[in-house]
Amino acid sequence: MIEVRDLSIKIQNQHITKHVDFTIRRGKITSLIGESGSGKSMTVSALLGLLPIDAKVSGYVMYEGRNILDASVQEMASLRRQDIFTIFQDASNSFNPSVKLGRQLYTFSGERVGDTLDVFNEKMHVILDQLGLAWEVVEQYPFQLSGGMLQRCMIACAFYLEPALLIADEPTSALDMVLQKEFIQLLIRLNEERGTTILLITHDLDIVAEAAHEMAVMQQGTIVETGTVETVFLNPHHAYTKRLLESRF
Structure with a gap:
């Protein structure tokens, strides 16, 4: 669905990412994992076209056959x-x-697809x-509302929109362990029931193990290792991946 190739981002002569390569496959949950400061969020900003104005970027982010790094702001x-x-x-x-919240949920979902307020109320009530x-x-x-309820509201918008791609950027970092698990189960539901492709950014390997197909x-x-979750967990090749996996226990 999305292929990131040779993505390099530089800000004020400092390399933020260098030659990043990974693929987000349609219908799968792909996790981008790494420690804070590893470049995950800036990579997401590149995918969304939201890099800082002084960022210099090169490479490719291919979506539906075109490099969206070349797309206009509009x-x-x-x-x-x-x-x-x-x-x-x-x-x-x-x-x-x-x-x-009702007004805001409509703005985030129904209004984006041109639904009337009546149609939105009917659909969102069910969701x-x-x-x-x-x-x-x-x-x-x-x-x-609590942080967990607000995250459920955001998930409700995703269920409403059924986007081609859902990006979840450290979505559980502000939640306790119980709410984290509930939220991850909702992401899995969205993927399984609606076929939504998900990019899940996290530093938590337990979340990756529970939710993701690929990582x-x-x-x-820099991307140091890619593969299915099962393959990487059972047979990690890079020393950094091995250290991450060892830190789980």
């Missing part, structure tokens, strides 16, 4: 609106604290119920 905005949905680390930062959220949340403000290991701005 083309990337359209791609993010129609094909890609992103869930960030702390859901509270994705919401306006002074606007009720929220499926995710264990009462319809009353639409009348609440973000600060009235790419990143260290100091």
Whole structure:
């Protein structure tokens, strides 16, 4: 679905990523894993066309047969609106604290695909119920909900939109262990029930083991190992991957 090839990003003469190569296969959950500062989030920014204005980028991010690194600002905005949905680390930062959730959920989902408010209410009511959220949340403000409930609201938008690609950037880092597990199960449901392709960025190997089909290991701005989760876990080749796996125990 997406092929990242030879992706190098430099900011103020400092290399952030160097010759990054990995593939996000359609219908699979691919995990990009590495320590903080390894270049994961900047790689995601390149995929979304959201790199800082002073970033110098080279290489290829091939999507539907074209290099989206060459796309215009307007083309990337359209791609993010129609094909890609992103869930960030702390859901509270994705919401306006002074606007009720119903209005914001509509903006994130129904409005993006041109649905009327009535159509949105009907569809979202069913989705929220499926995710264990009462319809009353639409009348609440973000600060009235827990971090776990806000992340469920973001997942609800993903269920509504059924995007071609869902990017989840450290989505469980602000959640406790119980809520982390619940959220990961929702991602798995989205993949299995809707066939949604997911790029899951994390530093947690337990999450990778539970959710992902394939993985790419990143260290100091470079991909050092790729493969199916089963293959990499059973037979890691790179020393850094081996250290990560040993740190689980």
